[in-house]
Each structure stands twice: as C-alpha cells, then as structure tokens.
Amino acid sequence: MNNKIKLIIELGRLRFLAAGFLLYILGVLLAINSDAEFSITYFIFGYAIMLPAHLSLSYSNNYFDIEADKKSKSVSISGGTKILVKNPDLIPLCRNIALGLTIISILFALTFIILFSYPLTFLLFIIFGNLLGWFYTAPPFRLAYKGLGEIANMINMGFLMPGIGYWTMNGNLDLFFIIFAFAFLLYGLFFIITVETPDMESDKKAKKMTLLVKIGRKKSYKILILSLVIASLYYLIIAFLDIISKINYSIIYCISLIPLVIAVYQWFKKPYLKKNATKIAENNLNALILFVIIMNTYLVINYTFLK
Numbered sequence: 001m002n003n004k005i006k007l008i009i010e011l012g013r014l015r016f017l018a019a020g021f022l023l024y025i026l027g028v029l030l031a032i033n034s035d036a037e038f039s040i041t042y043f044i045f046g047y048a049i050m051l052p053a054h055l056s057l058s059y060s061n062n063y064f065d066i067e068a069d070k071k072s073k074s075v076s077i078s079g080g081t082k083i084l085v086k087n088p089d090l091i092p093l094c095r096n097i098a099l100g101l102t103i104i105s106i107l108f109a110l111t112f113i114i115l116f117s118y119p120l121t122f123l124l125f126i127i128f129g130n131l132l133g134w135f136y137t138a139p140p141f142r143l144a145y146k147g148l149g150e151i152a153n154m155i156n157m158g159f160l161m162p163g164i165g166y167w168t169m170n171g172n173l174d175l176f177f178i179i180f181a182f183a184f185l186l187y188g189l190f191f192i193i194t195v196e197t198p199d200m201e202s203d204k205k206a207k208k209m210t211l212l213v214k215i216g217r218k219k220s221y222k223i224l225i226l227s228l229v230i231a232s233l234y235y236l237i238i239a240f241l242d243i244i245s246k247i248n249y250s251i252i253y254c255i256s257l258i259p260l261v262i263a264v265y266q267w268f269k270k271p272y273l274k275k276n277a278t279k280i281a282e283n284n285l286n287a288l289i290l291f292v293i294i295m296n297t298y299l300v301i302n303y304t305f306l307k
Contacts, residue, residue: 004087004090007083007087007090008090008093008094008097010081010083011058011059011062011081011083011084011090011094011097012055012058012059013058013062013081016054016058017051017054017055018289019289019292020050020054020161021047022289022292022293022296023157023161023162023165023292024046024047024050024161024162024164024165025165025296026162026165026292026295026296026299027161027162027163027164027165027166027167027168027169027177028043028046028165028166028168028169029165029296029299029300029303030162030165030166030176030177030180030247030299031165031166031168031169031170031177032169032303033246033247033299033302033303034170034174034176034177034246035246036169036170036171038169039169042116042168042169043168043169045108045112045116045168046112046164046165046168046169047165048108049105049108049109049112049126049164049168050105050161050164050165051105052101052102052104052105052108053101053102053105053126053129053130053133054133054161055101056097056098056099056101056102056105056130056133056134057133057134057136059094059095059097059098059101060095060098060102060133060134060136060137060138061136061137062081062083062084062094063084063091063094063095063098063137064137064138064139064142065137065206066084066085066091067206068199068202068203068206068208069081069082069084069085070085098134102130102133102134105126105130106123106126106127106130109122109123109126109127110123112168118171119172122167125160125163125164125167126164128160129156129160129164132152132155132156132160133156136149136152136153144208144209144210145207145208145209146209147209147210147211147214149192149196149208149209149210150189150192150193150210150211153188153189153191153192154185154186154188154189154192155185155188156188157184157187157188157191157192158181158182158183158184158185158186158187158188159181159184159185159188162177162181162184163177163181176244176246179238179244180247182234183230183231183234183235183256184231186227186228186230186231186234187227187228187231187259187288187291189223189224189227190224190227190228190231190259190263190284190288191285191288192211193211193212193220193221193223193224193227194224194281194284194285194288195281195285196210196211196212196220197212197217197220197221197271197277197278197280197281198277198278198281199212200212200213200216200217200274200277201274211223216272217271217272217273217274217277218272221267221271221272224263224284225260225263225264225267228256228259228260228263229260231256231260232253232256232257232260235249235252235253235256236249236253238252239252239253247298247299247302248302251298252295252298255291255294255295255298256291258287258290258291258294259284259287259288259290259291262283262284262287263284263287266280266283266284
C-alpha cells in the first residue's frame with residue numbers, strides 16, 4: 001500500500017512544480033512592480049488555482065503517453081516515469097487523478113471570481129489553460145503528436161503560468177504584462193526544445209511529431225539559440241526605447257544573457273549528438289531556472305528598494 005502511494009506521488013513529477021511556481025511568482029512580482037497591491041490571500045488563492053492544473057498536466061501526460069514511454073529512456077528532465085508501463089493497474093487511477101485535479105483548479109477559479117468579484121474572463125483563462133494542458137497529449141487533438149506541442153508549451157510557460165500570478169494580483173492582464181511576457185513565449189520554446197532533445201528517437205518511434213523529430217537535433221538547437229537571441233534583443237530594444245519606466249529593461253536584458261551565453265557555449269560540445277544531448281539539455285534547463293530566479297530577485301529588489 002505504501003509503495004503504491006509512493007508511485008502515485010511520483011506520477012505527479014513534483015520536481016517540475018518548482019519551475020511553475022517560479023513563473024507564478026514572476027507574474028506576481030511583475031504585478032506589484034506595476035503598482036498592484038500585494039495580497040497574501042490572492043497569492044495563496046492564485047497558486048491554489050494553478051497548482052492542481054500543473055499537477056494535472058503531469059498525470060494526464062503519463063496516462064496518454066504510455067505508448068511513448070514504452071519506447072523511451074527515463075532521464076532527469078524527460079522520458080516519462082514508466083510507472084504506468086510497469087504498473088498497469090494504476091492506469092485508471094492516474095486518469096481519474098488528472099481529471100479530478102482539473103476540476104479542482106476550475107472550481108477554485110470559480111470560487112475566486114465569486115468571492116473577489118473578478119471578471120468571468122479570468123475563469124475562461126483558467127479553463128483554457130487546463131484544456132491546453134489536457135489536450136497536449138489527450139485525444140482528439142493530441143497537440144504534441146500533431147506538431148503543435150511547441151506552440152502549446154510556449155503559451156503555457158510564456159503566458160499562462162506567469163499570467164495567473166499577474167492577473168490574480170493585478171485584477172487584469174494589461175499592456176505592461178503583455179510587453180514583458182512576449183519574450184517569455186520564446187523562453188517557452190527554448191524550454192520545450194530542451195526537454196524534447198533526449199527523447200528524439202523514442203518520440204519518433206511513438207509517432208510524436210515534435211520539432212526534433214521533424215528537423216533533427218542540429219537544426220532544432222539552432223532554433224533554440226535563435227529564440228534566446230531574439231528574446232535578448234527584444235529586451236534590449238525596449239530598454240533603448242525607454243517606453244516603460246516601472247522596471248529597468250537594461251537590467252532585464254543583462255539577465256537574459258545568462259541562458260543565451262550558456263546555450264551558445266553548449267554548442268561547442270555538439271548538443272546534436274545523441275550521447276551529449278541529455279547532459280547538455282540538463283545544463284540548459286538549469287540555466288533557464290537560474291535566469292528566472294535572478295529575474296525574480298531583481299523584481300523583489302526593484303519593488304523593495306528602487307521604486
């Protein structure tokens with residue numbers, strides 16, 4: 001019984017929750033730097049909406065990716081858990097947990113808009129996020145299997161996760177958030193290419209039409225670097241135009257160089273070779289996490305001391 005509970009928890013891939021929480025905090029910090037008043041009630045309630053949605057994504061992906069997991073090799077950042085492959089008796093429970101978590105997220109969002117008089121569009125935003133996560137691997141859309149997985153992840157990581165934090169604290173999604181978050185769509189692309197890299201061969205066998213499967217590791221890694229270059233240039237242009245005074249975009253630009261420099265450095269280690277792919281992907285993912293941590297740290301300092 002205890003072993004079964006442990007396996008059920010492992011299906012949630014809890015280690016990935018940290019990255020989502022950092023993005024949620026990013027949205028909250030952007031909101032208070034944009035003159036929103038911090039509320040611990042809103043903060044906790046907002047994450048109570050996002051947490052089950054994020055967890056549901058892990059459980060639904062495990063459920064709908066069973067065939068792909070049979071062909072993959074589990075590594076620290078990808079490859080699935082293989083728990084359902086080895087324990088098929090847990091398959092129905094995994095699906096039910098995913099559905100239950102989705103319902104909890106939506107119910108929390110409904111409660112939030114009723115209690116705090118938020119617009120119905122906030123609830124629709126949460127429903128859209130949950131559906132995007134569900135249909136990432138679930139039929140009939142199966143976005144990851146039809147060449148749309150990268151776009152779905154860009155929206156999820158670059159817009160939805162920080163957007164929940166921002167909207168919860170600010171009351172709406174305004175131009176300030178949209179201008180900042182545009183570059184994070186590119187970081188979402190960077191992230192998904194990174195985690196897909198070790199699984200290229202197994203995804204191909206499973207007929208999962210990822211970018212890696214379609215164009216290979218070498219071209220995909222070039223796109224990865226290009227996405228980081230464009231994101232950094234975007235922040236540099238905003239800093240040069242000086243159109244937003246709430247945060248210092250020159251500092252944002254400097255912070256954005258962290259994942260770019262590391263990714264360029266990794267190119268000389270030949271990330272397009274299968275034997276190197278996993279380690280380099282881990283390094284790039286760590287660089288992305290470091291980037292968000294430093295970004296959040298700057299926003300805390302800016303709010304506390306510089307405003």
